[in-house]
Amino acid sequence: MTDVATPKSSGIDLGTPLTLRCGVVVKNRILKSAMSDSLGDGAGNPSAAQIALYRRWADGGAAVSIIGEVQTDPHALEKPGNLVVAADSSTEMFARLTQAGTAEGAGLWAQLGHAGALSYAPLGRPRGPSGLRLDGLDCAELSPGDIDQLPALFANGAATAKASGFTGVQVHAAHGFLLSQFLSPLFNRRSDRWGGSLGNRARLLIETIGAVRAAVGPAFPVAVKLNATDRIDGGFSEQEASAVIGMLDKTSVDLIEISGGTYFPGARSSGGGRPGEPYFLEFARNVRGLTKKPLAAVGGFKTYRQAAGAVREGTLDMIGLARALVVAPDLPGQWASGVAAAPEFPRFENPREGAVTAWYTLRLAALGGAPLPGFPVEEASGLPDANAALDAYDARDRARHELWRNRFG
Numbered sequence: 001m002t003d004v005a006t007p008k009s010s011g012i013d014l015g016t017p018l019t020l021r022c023g024v025v026v027k028n029r030i031l032k033s034a035m036s037d038s039l040g041d042g043a044g045n046p047s048a049a050q051i052a053l054y055r056r057w058a059d060g061g062a063a064v065s066i067i068g069e070v071q072t073d074p075h076a077l078e079k080p081g082n083l084v085v086a087a088d089s090s091t092e093m094f095a096r097l098t099q100a101g102t103a104e105g106a107g108l109w110a111q112l113g114h115a116g117a118l119s120y121a122p123l124g125r126p127r128g129p130s131g132l133r134l135d136g137l138d139c140a141e142l143s144p145g146d147i148d149q150l151p152a153l154f155a156n157g158a159a160t161a162k163a164s165g166f167t168g169v170q171v172h173a174a175h176g177f178l179l180s181q182f183l184s185p186l187f188n189r190r191s192d193r194w195g196g197s198l199g200n201r202a203r204l205l206i207e208t209i210g211a212v213r214a215a216v217g218p219a220f221p222v223a224v225k226l227n228a229t230d231r232i233d234g235g236f237s238e239q240e241a242s243a244v245i246g247m248l249d250k251t252s253v254d255l256i257e258i259s260g261g262t263y264f265p266g267a268r269s270s271g272g273g274r275p276g277e278p279y280f281l282e283f284a285r286n287v288r289g290l291t292k293k294p295l296a297a298v299g300g301f302k303t304y305r306q307a308a309g310a311v312r313e314g315t316l317d318m319i320g321l322a323r324a325l326v327v328a329p330d331l332p333g334q335w336a337s338g339v340a341a342a343p344e345f346p347r348f349e350n351p352r353e354g355a356v357t358a359w360y361t362l363r364l365a366a367l368g369g370a371p372l373p374g375f376p377v378e379e380a381s382g383l384p385d386a387n388a389a390l391d392a393y394d395a396r397d398r399a400r401h402e403l404w405r406n407r408f409g
């Protein structure tokens with residue numbers, strides 16, 4: 001399927017390089033947004049399939065690929081397929097990964113994660129800003145002493161990521177993981193200096209960015225991924241997100257990527273914004289004037305026209321793509337060569353919660369040349385069975401428990 005490319009109306013298009021405040025130039029405007037690919041080896045190190053996948057994305061033409069959920073604390077993992085940046089990580093496998101992911105002048109950034117209250121319970125310690133016992137969420141409360149250590153934990157992870165050959169980092173403050181939990185009144189019910197007012201709830205994010213910057217130095221890209229809204233009553237709102245963008249403007253971050261939604265029980269799944277438009281484009285238009293930082297948004301971008309239009313109108317400096325680059329990993333290259341292709345997205349019938357993401361994750365394994373038995377999902381046609389994908393995905397995670405425990409205890 002193709003859509004008609006709109007003629008250029010300003011000097012900036014998807015192929016225009018972008019110079020970040022730290023001095024690094026990214027070669028075009030397409031960002032492969034963070035995806036937890038679950039292709040670690042089960043003990044926090046990269047696998048051959050993961051190396052092949054990031055080579056594929058680098059060859060596909062994205063300016064920067066972000067690896068999702070790279071953990072700094074193995075007890076705050078999102079899934080046992082996550083990478084862990086630690087002093088005893090496999091230097092050889094990380095070097096191979098970062099070499100492959102930076103082919104063709106691409107950047108490869110680590111998304112520094114910490115699942116906090118949503119840490120994978122079989123192997124981690126779910127702890128968040130407040131202790132909560134709800135249907136679907138059971139976590140303990142972090143003590144003030146624990147919280148004081150968190151910026152340094154992210155900073156150590158950033159320094160290790162840099163030493164491992166990553167060419168940038170992204171601080172994950174979206175989707176209901178730790179830093180997003182602190183921002184959200186639903187997770188954060190504290191009354192000390194980490195809770196209550198928005199300034200207090202944002203304190204951990206701002207201190208973390210400062211610590212990460214100090215660890216990596218002035219010439220290394222530090223990005224942040226922030227929710228425009230939690231998309232649930234009582235959660236982090238657009239008004240609060242706008243104020244946090246004003247706070248981020250005063251920090252040393254190089255790029256603010258806007259996303260939305262949370263894994264707090266009962267929250268709506270992805271979506272939002274004006275019908276037919278990418279989810280957070282309208283929000284980005286509203287906050288464009290609040291910051292001079294480069295802005296990216298991810299969510300719902302499907303066509304060349306949408307992506308090029310958002311850059312051309314001056315709202316976004318980079319376009320984040322996730323599922324589109326699972327379906328069509330070489331889409332940026334196609335767009336650059338003037339083919340305004342729009343990828344065909346699969347449709348799913350009655351998927352269980354998490355099943356669609358599981359299907360995309362299994363497709364990543366196939367793209368890396370290591371499909372799970374029964375899931376050679378290279379061709380995204382027909383009616384794929386997301387629920388079967390979820391079962392296979394969960395079974396793979398269970399099979400990794402022992403590997404994770406052997407390394408991290």
Ligand SMILES: Cc1cc2nc3c(=O)[nH]c(=O)nc-3n(C[C@H](O)[C@H](O)[C@H](O)COP(=O)(O)O)c2cc1C
Pocket residue numbers: 033034035036037067068069111172174175225259270298299300301320321322323324357358360361
């Ligand atoms: C398989 C899969 C894994 C994801 N993992 C992460 C992640 O680790 N970190 C993150 O910030 N977002 C993650 N996301 C969300 C995407 O980055 C993106 O925000 C979302 O998919 C919407 O963008 P899209 O419409 O281009 O897919 C994931 C999405 C998918 C499909």
